[in-house]
Amino acid sequence: MREYGESEAVDFAIIGTGAGGGTLACKLAEHGFSVVAFDAGPYFRPLEDFASDESEQTKLYWTDDRIVDGANPLQMGSNNSGKAVGGSTVHFAMVSLRFRPEWFKSRSLLGYGADWPLNWREMWDYYREVEQALKIAGPVSYPWGPHRPRYPYRAHPLNAAARALAKGCEAMGIQWTETPLATLSAPRGLAHPCVYRGFCVTGCSTNAKQSALVTWIPRAIAAGTEIRDLAMVGRIELDNAGLVTGVHYHRDGAWHFQRARNVVVAGYAIETPRLLLNSANRKFPDGLANSSGLVGKNLMAQSNQAVWGVMDHEVRSYKGPPSLAITEHWNYEDKGKDFFGGYSYMSQGPLPQLWADTQMSAHGLWGSRLMAEMKNYNHVVGLKIVGEMLPQEANRVTLTDELDQYGLRIPRITYSWCDNDKRLIDHSLRFMTQALRAADARDLWTQDDDTCHLNGTARMGSDAANSVVDADCRSWDIPNLWICDGSIFPTVGGVNPSLTIQAIACRTADRIKALALRGELEAHAFG
Amino acid sequence: MHDFRKIPAGQDRYPGYDVLAKRLGPSWNEQTRRVITRRLSIGAEPQFFTAEEFQTVTAIAARIVPQSAARPPVPVAALVDEKLFRGALDGFRLAGTPRDGDAWRLGLKALDAEARTAYGGLFHSLAEGLQDALLTRMQAGELKAPQWGSMPPKDFFEKRMARDIVLAYYAHPTAWSEIGWGGPASPRGYVRLDFDERDPWEAAEAGSGDEASVRRINRHVR
Ligand SMILES: Cc1cc2nc3c(=O)[nH]c(=O)nc-3n(C[C@H](O)[C@H](O)[C@H](O)COP(=O)(O)OP(=O)(O)OC[C@H]3O[C@@H](n4cnc5c(N)ncnc54)[C@H](O)[C@@H]3O)c2cc1C
Ligand code: SF4
Numbered sequence: 061m062r063e064y065g066e067s068e069a070v071d072f073a074i075i076g077t078g079a080g081g082g083t084l085a086c087k088l089a090e091h092g093f094s095v096v097a098f099d100a101g102p103y104f105r106p107l108e109d110f111a112s113d114e115s116e117q118t119k120l121y122w123t124d125d126r127i128v129d130g131a132n133p134l135q136m137g138s139n140n141s142g143k144a145v146g147g148s149t150v151h152f153a154m155v156s157l158r159f160r161p162e163w164f165k166s167r168s169l170l171g172y173g174a175d176w177p178l179n180w181r182e183m184w185d186y187y188r189e190v191e192q193a194l195k196i197a198g199p200v201s202y203p204w205g206p207h208r209p210r211y212p213y214r215a216h217p218l219n220a221a222a223r224a225l226a227k228g229c230e231a232m233g234i235q236w237t238e239t240p241l242a243t244l245s246a247p248r249g250l251a252h253p254c255v256y257r258g259f260c261v262t263g264c265s266t267n268a269k270q271s272a273l274v275t276w277i278p279r280a281i282a283a284g285t286e287i288r289d290l291a292m293v294g295r296i297e298l299d300n301a302g303l304v305t306g307v308h309y310h311r312d313g314a315w316h317f318q319r320a321r322n323v324v325v326a327g328y329a330i331e332t333p334r335l336l337l338n339s340a341n342r343k344f345p346d347g348l349a350n351s352s353g354l355v356g357k358n359l360m361a362q363s364n365q366a367v368w369g370v371m372d373h374e375v376r377s378y379k380g381p382p383s384l385a386i387t388e389h390w391n392y393e394d395k396g397k398d399f400f401g402g403y404s405y406m407s408q409g410p411l412p413q414l415w416a417d418t419q420m421s422a423h424g425l426w427g428s429r430l431m432a433e434m435k436n437y438n439h440v441v442g443l444k445i446v447g448e449m450l451p452q453e454a455n456r457v458t459l460t461d462e463l464d465q466y467g468l469r470i471p472r473i474t475y476s477w478c479d480n481d482k483r484l485i486d487h488s489l490r491f492m493t494q495a496l497r498a499a500d501a502r503d504l505w506t507q508d509d510d511t512c513h514l515n516g517t518a519r520m521g522s523d524a525a526n527s528v529v530d531a532d533c534r535s536w537d538i539p540n541l542w543i544c545d546g547s548i549f550p551t552v553g554g555v556n557p558s559l560t561i562q563a564i565a566c567r568t569a570d571r572i573k574a575l576a577l578r579g580e581l582e583a584h585a586f587g
Numbered sequence: 588m589h590d591f592r593k594i595p596a597g598q599d600r601y602p603g604y605d606v607l608a609k610r611l612g613p614s615w616n617e618q619t620r621r622v623i624t625r626r627l628s629i630g631a632e633p634q635f636f637t638a639e640e641f642q643t644v645t646a647i648a649a650r651i652v653p654q655s656a657a658r659p660p661v662p663v664a665a666l667v668d669e670k671l672f673r674g675a676l677d678g679f680r681l682a683g684t685p686r687d688g689d690a691w692r693l694g695l696k697a698l699d700a701e702a703r704t705a706y707g708g709l710f711h712s713l714a715e716g717l718q719d720a721l722l723t724r725m726q727a728g729e730l731k732a733p734q735w736g737s738m739p740p741k742d743f744f745e746k747r748m749a750r751d752i753v754l755a756y757y758a759h760p761t762a763w764s765e766i767g768w769g770g771p772a773s774p775r776g777y778v779r780l781d782f783d784e785r786d787p788w789e790a791a792e793a794g795s796g797d798e799a800s801v802r803r804i805n806r807h808v809r
Contacts, residue, residue, distance in 0.1 A: 108618065109618065110618065110773075111616070111618045111619040111621075111622045111771070112614075112615070112616065112619045112770075112771030112772055112773040113619055113622050113623070113758075113771060114758065115622075115626075115754070115758045116619075116622045118675065121678060122678060123675070123676045123677060123678030124676075124678060125676065125678070125680075125686065126678060126679045126680075127679070127680060127681070127682050128679050128680070128681055128682070129681065129682040133681055134679070135679065136677075136678050136679035137676075137677045137678030137679055138677075138678075217780060218780070218781075219780035219781070220780065220781055220782040220783075220784075223781065223782065254776075255772075255773075255774065255775065255776030255777070256776045256777045256778070256780060257772035257773055257775075257776035257777065258772065258776070258777070259772065259773070265616065265618075265773040265774075266773060266774060266776075371782075372591075373782040373783050374782065374783045374784075374785070374792065375782065376769075376784075376785075376789070378768060378769060379769070379776075379777040379779075379780050380777070380780055411768075412757045412762065412763060412766060412768050413753075413754050413757045413758060415757075416753045416754070416756070416757040417750055417753055417754060420651075420745070420749050420750065420753045421745045421746070421749075421750065424726065426650070426651045426652075426722070426726075426749055426753075427650055427651065427652075427653060427719065428653055430651070430652065430753070431652065431653060431655075434757075434762075434765075434766050435600050435765070435766055435767075436591065437766040437767065437768060438766070438767050438768075438792065439591065472682070473679075
């Protein structure tokens with residue numbers, strides 16, 4: 061791996077190596093820029109470092125101290141963000157979906173949320189690039205939306221949990237399909253195909269999972285990027301002219317400074333606004349890139365409610381990736397909705413610890429009732445949504461006065477559902493209850509409190525007054541400060557976000573190259 | 588397909604199945620063996636809790652995850668203690684709630700105060716029925732002793748106390764065998780994925796009346 065000196069100003073210092081930062085590091089290096097990418101977490105070697113064990117693998121999660129409040133406090137930790145080279149994609153569930161095209165203009169076309177400054181046709185090409193890069197395994201033809209090319213790898217076989225989803229959809233008269241997944245269905249280089257061991261959300265020990273760690277990061281290193289792991293960036297430094305000069309980071313017990321011509325923040329929707337706010341200085345007392353006052357605001361989780369039941373059949377949903385089948389029906393069908401936005405729902409495969417905690421916290425069981433219910437583990441079947449939640453300024457990340465292990469102020473995360481969020485959730489629970497019953501499951505119950513994924517907090521837009529970055533992920537206020545991760549979403553849609561984050565990172569890299577060639581950028585590569 | 592509803596609640600659903608018998612087989616890699624060996628060798632003495640606190644945690648665990656005498660015991664309280672001693676955090680807490688270990692100490696003190704007020708004794712000394720009554724009221728958010736401070740008892744139950752206990756129990760191979768889970772699965776994963784399909788390295792479930800043959804199958808699961 062190439063390494064850079066701290067006093068050597070690199071073209072780009074990237075903070076975070078997940079879906080956004082890892083992808084961007086790769087693409088920028090391949091375009092010829094010098095890049096150092098920082099991550100607060102370690103650089104894991106899955107084949108040697110990952111055990112087949114839920115407890116042990118909590119080492120992948122961002123578990124630094126955070127305060128949650130609001131009417132519906134979010135669950136963080138395992139449920140939300142990673143701390144490792146590769147970011148949250150190291151333990152994500154690999155579901156790789158495109159946005160519905162109209163969502164990029166949801167304000168003007170659908171009447172809610174905010175418009176993105178991006179064009180869906182251009183995004184369609186970048187989605188293609190990412191699907192190829194990750195060798196997504198998906199169905200021959202996708203039932204919803206405009207035509208998309210064939211997925212590079214064939215779809216994975218269905219497990220019993222996925223068959224139950226299919227049966228429910230067919231009974232309800234809606235379409236379903238095999239979920240497009242970022243795990244190999246055929247060999248790729250030295251990597252074996254997925255062996256259906258089902259530990260995906262605790263990290264894939266076989267490298268079948270096409271996380272940023274095994275896709276973009278090796279490419280980034282081959283193109284000359286330095287990955288600096290176990291390096292927590294605490295503050296972004298500026299000069300008197302108001303331009304970024306580099307980053308202060310904590311590594312090996314001490315603070316260091318790396319000079320850079322450009323800084324990209326890609327720490328995900330909590331750490332990105334936290335760093336921007338923690339970097340406040342005399343010129344920018346409210347935090348960096350915050351002239352709109354929107355940094356930290358419009359945090360959006362996605363609703364993640366479920367209906368669970370048991371079947372007479374053995375299901376053993378622990379086998380295979382957790383979500384092998386999906387329906388996006390209610391993302392594309394607007395008739396019969398009493399809410400804005402959409403949701404998809406997928407089959408599920410919780411491992412024992414997660415399942416027992418769900419039975420305790422969401423179903424209220426403990427004692428002999430819990431022990432009895434857990435014995436039905438192999439018969440459990442469930443459907444879970446990824447639902448759109450609307451942007452609200454009151455849902456936000458702010459700083460508290462408490463400090464973390466690096467001496468940095470910790471974030472407070474405030475979250476409350478709005479009426480539209482609740483109507484969407486109710487609709488989905490009603491529909492999935494019917495669908496699961498039609499699949500011959502019984503003893504149904506609903507888990508109504510869960511959320512997943514995080515977006516917003518540094519939204520992109522076409523106007524500096526009501527957004528933080530422009531379409532190129534460049535901050536309106538500081539021309540050499542960029543944000544490229546889930547934070548920049550103005551709306552979230554009803555699909556998991558990582559494919560869109562990666563597609564935007566690919567586009568951003570191309571835009572940065574174009575800007576550099578036109579002389580509109582601080583960089584050596586094309587200077 | 589088995590009619591598992593006909594099996595009496597107390598009966599073993601996976602008779603003869605011991606997930607640890609797979610330990611040296613291709614479903615366990617070296618790093619997993621190391622992790623589980625470490626877990627199985629956790630000492631009985633607390634390192635984080637005081638002796639009195641540990642007594643209370645042990646009593647709570649016995650009510651949240653009551654264990655059957657038929658399988659080897661799971662040292663739930665010791666597993667919780669080990670996690671807190673390591674300083675492993677969940678990574679989030681409600682406003683007004685202290686960090687994980689401090690929340691535990693506060694909650695145990697408050698629970699004992701509640702026990703003394705309601706029944707005149709420390710929690711661990713109460714009869715099971717009274718312990719359950721207190722835990723039920725904690726879960727419902729009905730406990731109000733000043734010792735709780737700004738930490739809501741209901742949240743302490745759901746997000747800290749019962750959560751840590753349940754996670755500890757289901758981190759143990761005994762629990763995995765009990766519910767018929769395949770356990771660690773790397774490098775060997777699974778091949779048969781459909782309804783009622785079982786790989787030979789997974790536990791067979793007892794229906795009504797076939798216990799002996801199922802036990803024979805499960806003895807050979809490796
Ligand atoms: C359990 C789970 C399952 C999921 N399943 C799916 C799925 O199936 N499909 C899907 O599309 N999405 C899924 N997601 C969501 C997806 O993983 C994230 O949306 C995506 O990875 C976010 O990308 P990002 O680049 O914004 O942040 P991340 O990928 O989280 O990367 C951020 C990185 O920045 C680092 N970092 C943050 N702050 C600093 C700092 N100050 N200094 C140094 N480093 C820092 C972090 O350590 C982290 O590695 C899942 C998430 C979870 C938690
Ligand atoms: S099921 Fe496949 S993708 Fe998931 S952890 Fe196993 S091998 Fe990796």
